[in-house]
Amino acid sequence: MRADAPDNALETLFLPFAEGRLSWPAQGGALFLRARDGWSLHAQPRPGLVCEQSFKPQAEALRRSGLSLDEDDGMRRYPLVLMLPPRQRDEARALMARALARTAPGGRVVACMSNDEGARSGETDLGKLVGPVGQLSKNKCRVFWSAPLDGPADAALAAQWQGLDAIRPILGGRFQSRPGVFAWDRIDPASALLAAHLPADLAGRAADFGAGYGYLAAELLARCPRIVAVDLYEAEARALDLARVNLAADRLPASAREVALDYRWQDVTAGVDARYDVIVSNPPFHAQGRAERPDIGRRFIEVAAQALNPGGRLWLVANRHLPYEGALETGFAQVRTVAQQGGFKIVEAIKEAAPARGRAGRA
Numbered sequence: 001m002r003a004d005a006p007d008n009a010l011e012t013l014f015l016p017f018a019e020g021r022l023s024w025p026a027q028g029g030a031l032f033l034r035a036r037d038g039w040s041l042h043a044q045p046r047p048g049l050v051c052e053q054s055f056k057p058q059a060e061a062l063r064r065s066g067l068s069l070d071e072d073d074g075m076r077r078y079p080l081v082l083m084l085p086p087r088q089r090d091e092a093r094a095l096m097a098r099a100l101a102r103t104a105p106g107g108r109v110v111a112c113m114s115n116d117e118g119a120r121s122g123e124t125d126l127g128k129l130v131g132p133v134g135q136l137s138k139n140k141c142r143v144f145w146s147a148p149l150d151g152p153a154d155a156a157l158a159a160q161w162q163g164l165d166a167i168r169p170i171l172g173g174r175f176q177s178r179p180g181v182f183a184w185d186r187i188d189p190a191s192a193l194l195a196a197h198l199p200a201d202l203a204g205r206a207a208d209f210g211a212g213y214g215y216l217a218a219e220l221l222a223r224c225p226r227i228v229a230v231d232l233y234e235a236e237a238r239a240l241d242l243a244r245v246n247l248a249a250d251r252l253p254a255s256a257r258e259v260a261l262d263y264r265w266q267d268v269t270a271g272v273d274a275r276y277d278v279i280v281s282n283p284p285f286h287a288q289g290r291a292e293r294p295d296i297g298r299r300f301i302e303v304a305a306q307a308l309n310p311g312g313r314l315w316l317v318a319n320r321h322l323p324y325e326g327a328l329e330t331g332f333a334q335v336r337t338v339a340q341q342g343g344f345k346i347v348e349a350i351k352e353a354a355p356a357r358g359r360a361g362r363a
Contacts, residue, residue: 012143024045031082031099206278333353
């Protein structure tokens with residue numbers, strides 16, 4: 001979400017408090033799951049508010065605004081648990097079950113979703129766990145909340161839903177994944193196309209910008225034996241944790257087990273401080289909403305151009321319609337389209353080589 005764009009779901013989440021239908025806890029604080037920063041968080045005092053966010057750009061925005069991030073063992077319970085459930089339904093249901101587990105006796109759960117991301121279904125799902133819920137609608141969003149709770153109305157269902165986003169094997173056990181991660185139960189076709197075109201002569205120190213659960217990095221290691229190190233950059237901590245599992249030594253070909261791997265929970269658009277010979281990337285073109293964000297991909301390209309050593313190579317896949325050519329031509333000496341297939345384009349971009357040193361003149 002753009003910093004200057006209104007966050008309707010966040011604003012609507014706090015509507016029951018603004019209208020006096022709900023009260024902020026006098027003591028004990030509140031936990032905000034999938035928290036996002038915005039003016040609504042600061043419109044009134046929120047004493048004791050603790051936020052949880054696994055998406056790096058949002059986590060950094062919360063920290064910059066002076067809000068506390070949840071760093072305990074996940075056992076503390078609160079008289080109020082707020083949440084902005086995600087669109088993926090299994091992940092959302094698991095988040096609701098976890099919210100209940102973090103709610104103190106007599107506490108409430110309050111959630112908000114936009115109408116086009118499943119607000120009605122979300123309200124129904126919370127009702128299955130907690131019984132009757134209150135609700136308000138505004139800004140094309142719906143906020144819904146429980147009565148004071150003494151545990152879930154359906155304890156068996158809550159226990160079942162807690163495991164809905166558990167880590168599990170996919171693709172015959174080749175990878176581990178979980179609902180809510182990008183392309184969580186399959187190989188993304190754009191990444192598969194890029195992997196199929198990676199040349200075996202890629203060599204040196206490499207990075208994967210937007211690594212997801214580790215598929216592209218695994219393919220790079222399998223196809224390019226001269227790679228000596230790979231840094232995986234991923235803004236979503238839940239995905240990066242999977243990449244650590246999927247690139248464990250016992251899952252890699254023997255030829256890749258000595259390659260140095262580093263996992264970086266980092267927003268690539270903020271820049272990187274390392275230098276590379278190779279960068280591979282399937283850049284995201286959405287943030288946490290449905291609107292296309294080609295500016296994210298352009299920024300990935302700009303950062304890649306800055307991070308590559310002279311003569312370094314960027315291998316990129318993108319939807320064919322995305323306007324990345326300007327950024328590529330600005331940042332790189334050579335750009336070629338390697339393939340176009342299935343609505344995607346594969347691009348190799350090579351950074352200008354270091355100038356050759358001239359011979360010293362004769363005395």
